[in-house]
Amino acid sequence: MIDLHAHSNYSDGTADPVELIQLAQASGVTGLAITDHDNIAAYSIAAPAAKQLGIELITGVELSSVLQGHSVHVLGYAFCPHSDVLEEKCRWYQEQRRVRNCKMLELLAAKKMVVEESDLGGIGTIGRPHIAMAMIAKGYVKTIQEAFAKYLGEHKSCYVAGERWSAEEAIAIIHAAKGKAVIAHPHVIRKQSIIRKLLALPFDGIEVYYGNFDAHTNQRWLQVAQEKGWLATGGSDFHGDVKPDVRLASATCPVTDFEVLKAHFYANL
Numbered sequence: 001m002i003d004l005h006a007h008s009n010y011s012d013g014t015a016d017p018v019e020l021i022q023l024a025q026a027s028g029v030t031g032l033a034i035t036d037h038d039n040i041a042a043y044s045i046a047a048p049a050a051k052q053l054g055i056e057l058i059t060g061v062e063l064s065s066v067l068q069g070h071s072v073h074v075l076g077y078a079f080c081p082h083s084d085v086l087e088e089k090c091r092w093y094q095e096q097r098r099v100r101n102c103k104m105l106e107l108l109a110a111k112k113m114v115v116e117e118s119d120l121g122g123i124g125t126i127g128r129p130h131i132a133m134a135m136i137a138k139g140y141v142k143t144i145q146e147a148f149a150k151y152l153g154e155h156k157s158c159y160v161a162g163e164r165w166s167a168e169e170a171i172a173i174i175h176a177a178k179g180k181a182v183i184a185h186p187h188v189i190r191k192q193s194i195i196r197k198l199l200a201l202p203f204d205g206i207e208v209y210y211g212n213f214d215a216h217t218n219q220r221w222l223q224v225a226q227e228k229g230w231l232a233t234g235g236s237d238f239h240g241d242v243k244p245d246v247r248l249a250s251a252t253c254p255v256t257d258f259e260v261l262k263a264h265f266y267a268n269l
């Protein structure tokens, strides 16, 4: 089994990169990509453990971007692990996120929910899930869901969009790092006009198999991949304890598509 969508604690997952490798082995996963939001640190931490346990690990990332006001996620795979471009872009984005987080904390404080920047746990990419956790710790809400539904969700009272790359820029960044750019979870994009616009961009693949979606839903995206001549990738979007209903390898990537990514990756090493 190959799972090309998993988050570590370098973004909003709960397992550290080495624990992810161990879990992969225990779950029968033989190929993996750690796709943290806007952060590529997990790969080099996990790589020695992957080698030791016989897991084929390729580089991965999930870039937060925007297309006509809608949030869209762009997956990047098999890029050069020593890419200065990606590292530099992720560092810049980390700074933008700090500015955005502070703005959201100000909006919460105005509602008498005081959370300090130092209350936000986490390493790497820190965002709304970390704010939600801090709100729970302070007793302002009971669950992450509640924090998003009332305050942090898109267009809710304490939401701030912040600086983000355009989808085109996200693709260009991945290509500059010699990686393959893949549309993440089209299953969750509601607006057909956004889907149409995405399909016209220079992607190399689309995430056909995703999370807990059924074969019928995935079929639609497989058809798209075939029409476009794109890679058909797949993965669970595993986040660990914060999303307990999604287990590693709940969705998997076809071996043939992984072979293409692997060959590309080894050429970049």
Ligand code: AMP
Pocket: 012, 037, 064, 126, 127, 128, 129, 144, 145, 148, 149, 153
């Ligand atoms: P951010 O990148 O800071 O905007 O946070 C986005 C992340 O928050 C997503 O990747 C999800 O993991 C999480 N998230 C988004 N919406 C919700 C929601 N309604 N409930 C729980 N988690 C969410």
Ligand code: ZN
Pocket: 007, 011, 012, 013, 037, 239
């Ligand atoms: Zn996430």
Ligand code: FE
Pocket: 062, 073, 184, 185
């Ligand atoms: Fe995503």
Ligand code: FE
Pocket: 005, 007, 035, 062, 237
């Ligand atoms: Fe994800």
